[in-house]
Amino acid sequence: MTHTLKQAADLLATGKTSATELATDYLGKIAAANGALNAFLTIDRSKTLAMAKVADDARAKGQAGPLTGVPIAHKDIFCAEGWKTTCGSKMLENFVAPYDAHVVTQCKAAGLVTLGRANMDEFAMGSSNENSAFGPVKNPWDLNAVPGGSSGGSAAAVAARLAPAATATDTGGSIRQPAAFCGVTGLKPTYGVVSRYGMVAYASSLDQGGPIAQTAEDCALLLNVMAGHDVRDSTSLELAKEDYTRDLNQPLKGLRIGLPKEYFGAGLAGDVAASIEAALAEYKKLGAEVVEISLPRTELAIPSYYVIAPAEASSNLSRFDGVRYGLRAAEYSDLNDMYERSRAEGFGWETKRRILTGTYVLSHGYYDAYYLKAQKVRRLLTEDFLKGFDQCDVIAAPAAPTVAWNIGEKSNDPVANYLADIYTLGVNLAGLPALAHPIGFGSNGRPVGLQLIGNYFAEAKLLNAAHQFQQVTDWHTKAPTL
Amino acid sequence: MQWEVVIGLEVHTQLSTQSKIFSSASTAFGAEPNTQTAVVDIALPGALPVMNKAAVEKAIQFGLAIGSKINRKSIFARKNYFYPDLPKGYQISQFELPVVEGGAITIRVGDEEKRINLTRAHLEEDAGKSVHEDFHGMSGIDLNRAGTPLLEIVSEPEMRSAAEAVAYAKALHSIVTWIGICDGNMQEGSFRCDVNVSVRPKGQKEFGTRREIKNLNSFKFIEQAIKYETQWQIEQIEDGEKIQQATVLFDPETGETRMMRSKEDAHDYRYFPDPDLPPLVIGEDWIERVKSELPELPEAMQARFQSQYGLSVYDSVTLTAGKDLAAYFEATVAAGADAKLASNWITGEVAATLNREEKGISETPVSAEALAQLIKRVMDSTINNKTAKDVLKKMWESGNAADTIIERDGLKQESDAGAVEAIIDGVLADNQAMVDEYKSGKEKAFNALVGQCMKASKGKANPAQVNEILKRKLG
Secondary structure, eight states: OOOOHHHHHHHHHTTSSOHHHHHHHHHHHHHHHHHHHOOEEEOOHHHHHHHHHHHHHHHHTTOOOTTTTOEEEEETTBOOTTSBOOTTOGGGTTOBOSSOOHHHHHHHHTTOEEEEEEOOSGGGOOSSSTTOTTOOOOBTTBTTBOOOSSSHHHHHHHHTTSSSEEEEEESSSTTHHHHHHHTOEEEEOOTTSSOOTTBOOSSTTTOEEEEEESSHHHHHHHHHHHOSOOTTSTTSOOOOOOOTTTTTTOOOTTOEEEEEGGGGSTTSOHHHHHHHHHHHHHHHHTTOEEEEEOOTTGGGHHHHHHHHHHHHHHHHGGGOSSSSSSOOOSOOSSHHHHHHHHHHHHSOHHHHHHHHHHHHHTSTTTTIIIIIHHHHHHHHHHHHHHHHTTTOSEEEEESSSSSOOBTTSSTTOHHHHHHTTTTTHHHHHHTOOEEEEEEEEOTTSOEEEEEEEESTTOHHHHHHHHHHHHHHOOGGGOOOOO | OOEEEEEEEEEEEEOOOSBOSSSSSBOOTTOSTTSSOOTTTTTOTTOOOOOOHHHHHHHHHHHHHTTOEEOSEEOEEEEEOOOTTOTTSEEEEEOSSOSEEOOEEEEEETTEEEEEEEEEEEEEEOOOEEEOTTSTTSOEEEOSSTTOEEEEEEEOSOBOSHHHHHHHHHHHHHHHHHTTSOOOOTTTTSEEEEEEEEEEETTOOSOOOOEEEEEEOSHHHHHHHHHHHHHHHHHHHHTTOOOOOEEEEEETTTTEEEEEEEGGGOOOOOOEEOTTSOOEEOOHHHHHHHHHHOOOOHHHHHHHHHHHHOOOHHHHHHHTSSHHHHHHHHHHHHTTOOHHHHHHHIIIIIHHHHHHTTOOGGGOSSOHHHHHHHHHHHHTTSSOHHHHHHHHHHHHHHOOOHHHHHHHTTOOOBOOHHHHHHHHHHHHHHTHHHHHHHHTTOTHHHHHHHHHHHHHTTTOBOHHHHHHHHHHHHO
16 A cells, blocks of 8 residues: 555544554565665664654554654755764765754654655755765666656655655755656745755755655645744744645636746757646646746856855865764875865765866856856846746746656766756746646656746645646556556 | 054954854853864754854944944855864855944054054854864864854054054953953953054055964064064065065064965965855844943043043043953942042052052952042041051951051051140150251251151151141241
C-alpha cells in the first residue's frame, strides 16, 4: 500500500495503523529500492523507529496532532541533531549535525517521523542531481534519466512512494524542476516564509525551503508545519501563522491565469508545450480564464542568477575550511596549503566552478560590472512579475524546457544545464512563491510538470488551483513501477 | 627640511554588551576556550546571525555623544578572507553605509585646544584568537571572542603629532567609558588602536603615503610607535627612498615598527551586503529615547561646574576626566563641603595619594562623605589646612572619620585668643634675635616667628590668628 500524507494521517487518526507500522513498512520499501535509485544518503532504522515510538506513545496519551506519526524524508541540507548532514558533499561526509534546523524542529514538534536523508546536488548546486558526491539519484520513471535537482532525492523518494512527502529547498528551481521531472507536486514558498535557520546556505537571498509531495493538499499540510516566523533567521517574515489548506476547496471560477509569451517560444519542447496546453484546457473547464502577459526581461534571469547565486555561495562556503569540522586534507605543508588541499578534495567541480565565479564577480574592479548590475536586473525582473500580476492571479509556465534528460547527457556542459533553468530562476530572484504539479508525460514517457507562479504570499491560492486540478485529473496518482 | 606628520586613528572599542553581536553567547572575558560559542560563533553549517540591539544602542549613544549623524538605515557587509580564527571565512562589518557618520572630539595638548573630526563609526564582530603556546607545532583556536561586538571609530587624518594622537585616544577612551559603552580595559583588548602615519614637507597640501601601525593597546605604545615610525619615514625619504603603503606592527621590546604586509599583499576583501541581515533601520523614537537617557557629557558638565561652583576651566576639566571622579566631587559638595575646597582637595591631596598607590577614584578608602566632613572642619576652623592633611592621611590608613581622629589625637585648633597670646609671648621672649631682625626690615623673620608659634602650639593654633596677633605685638 502507498499513501499520500493525508491518507497516512487519516489511517493513524482512525487507529488503522501505527507510526511504527508505517515507518517499518516504508523502511522496507526504501531498503528494497534505494540500491537502484540512490534517493537516500542516510537511513538509520533505530532512530526512525524511536521517533515512531514517541509518536505512538503521544497518540496513546491523546497528545497527537494532525500529522503525528506520519513519516517523511528530509533533504540532506537541513541540520538534524545526531544525523549526518552531508549536503551531498564530500566536505561534510562525516559531519553529524549538533543541532536542529528550524524546519526539523517544527517537524519533530508536529510528530513527523524521519525516514532518512534525501540525496541532493552538492550544496544544492545543480539541476540533475549528478553533482552529489555520493552518486546521482535515478529517476524512478526511467533509471536512465536524471530526477532533476537539486532536490532530486526528495522528488525521487516521493515519486517512488518511498516516503509520503519530503522536505526540500529551492534556490533557482530546486523544488519545482525535480518535482516536474519526477511527476510529483512541490511548492517553493515566498522568500521568508520558511526559516533558513539550520538549512545549509547556498545563496542566502534566494534559498527557500518547501515541501515535495504527491498532492497539493499534502504540500499544504507539510507547509503548515514548515512555515512560520523564526527569530533566529533575520530574513524570516513576521507573519501570522496561516492554514495553507484553507482555500483548497475554493472554486476556480474567474481565476485569471497569465501565460507569459516569452516562456512559450523557441526552446520549449513540443511534448512539454502540448501537455501544458492540455492542462490549461482542464483549468479552463474548472472556470479559469487564460490571458497572455509579457515578462519582457525573462532571458536576463540566467545571467543575473548566475552572478548573484555564486557570489553569495563563494562567501557562504568559506566556512568549509577544514579548521573546525568537515574534511581536512591528511597532509599539508602550511596553513594555505591546508586550505587549498582541504577545499580541493572536499568540493566537487560544480561547487568549485560557482565559488570561482562568485569570487571573481565580487573582486575589486568587477563588483560594479557584475554584482551590482545583476542586482539591478533583479529589481527589473521583479517589476516585470509585479506588472504581470496586474493582469492575472497566477502565472502558468513550464517548469523546465524539456522532460528529464539522460544521466550524463549534459554533465560536461554546465552552460546547457544553466540554460535549462530559464523558467524557474526569475521566481527566486523576485522572491515569489511557485508550485509545480504533474500534468502528463512526454513523448518518451517521462513526466511533465506545470509551474504556477503566484504573487507574494499567494501560497494558498496556488495550492487551491493545483488541488482543484487534482480533483479532476489523475496525473498525481500515477506511480512508476520499480 | 621641515617635516610634518599626519596621523589618523582607527579605534576598535569592544562594546560592553552581555551577549555577542550576532548570537546569544556570553561576551565575558577569560572563560575556558570555546565555551562561549553559539552555532553562529563556530560557523556551523546553516547558522544565521541575528543583530543584537544592545550593540546598536551603544553605537547610537556614541554617535549622539559626539554630535554625529546617526544613519537611519545602515548596511551590514561581509568582509571576506580566510584565517583560522575567522570561523565563517568572512567578518560581518559595515562598509558603504555605517551606522554613525561625522562628529568631533575636543582634545587638549598643553594649553592648546583642538577639534578632531571623525569620519565614521561602524559596527562589526571581533574574530577569535589563535593560541600558539601549549601546542607543539600546532595552533589552537579559541572562539570565545569571535562575535564580540566592536564599534570601529575612524578619525579624519587631522592629528599632527604623537602627543595629539595620544590626546585623541585618551579623549575617545574617556568618552566611551563615560557613556558606558566600553569598559576601556586596554590590557584585555577592549580598546585597540590602529594608527595611520604619513609625513610630508611642511606646507605641502598633498598627504604622503601612509603606513598603518596595527593593534596598539596602550597610550604609551601609541606614542612610541608614532615617534619611531615618523622618524623612520623621514629618514627613508631623506635617503631618497619612497614610502610604500604597508601595514606594520610595533614591537614594544625594541620600540620599532616592522612590516607585516605590503600593499601588493593586501587582501581583496570582496565586500558585499550580507544577505543574512536586512538593513539596520533606526527609528526616530529609538534615537529620541537614547538621547533622553544619555548621561550629562564631560563638556556640558565642565560648563556647569564653572557656572554652578565657580570652578576654573582647569579644575572643571580635571574633575571631569572620569565619570566616577566627577560624581565623587559632586557627592563631596552635596555632603556640605565648599566646592572650591572640595575641588582643591580632590585634585590635590586625594589625586596625589591615589596616584602614588596606583589606584582609581573608585578604590579610594575615603568616601565623599568622609572627605566632606574633613573639609567642613577646615571650613569651621576646627583644624587648619596642614593638620587636615595629616588627618586625611590617617583617615586613608585607618578608615576612621575625621572627627574621630581629631578628637582622639587632640588636634583641635587652639582658637582661644588668650591661650594663643600666651604662646606668642613665650615665643617672642625666646627669640629676641628674630624679633630684632624683623624690626630691622627682614620680612622673612616674620614667617620664621609664625613657624615657631605654630610649632609651640603643636600645630593647633590657627595660622591666621597667629599672624594677626603677632603683627599687632610687633607693630
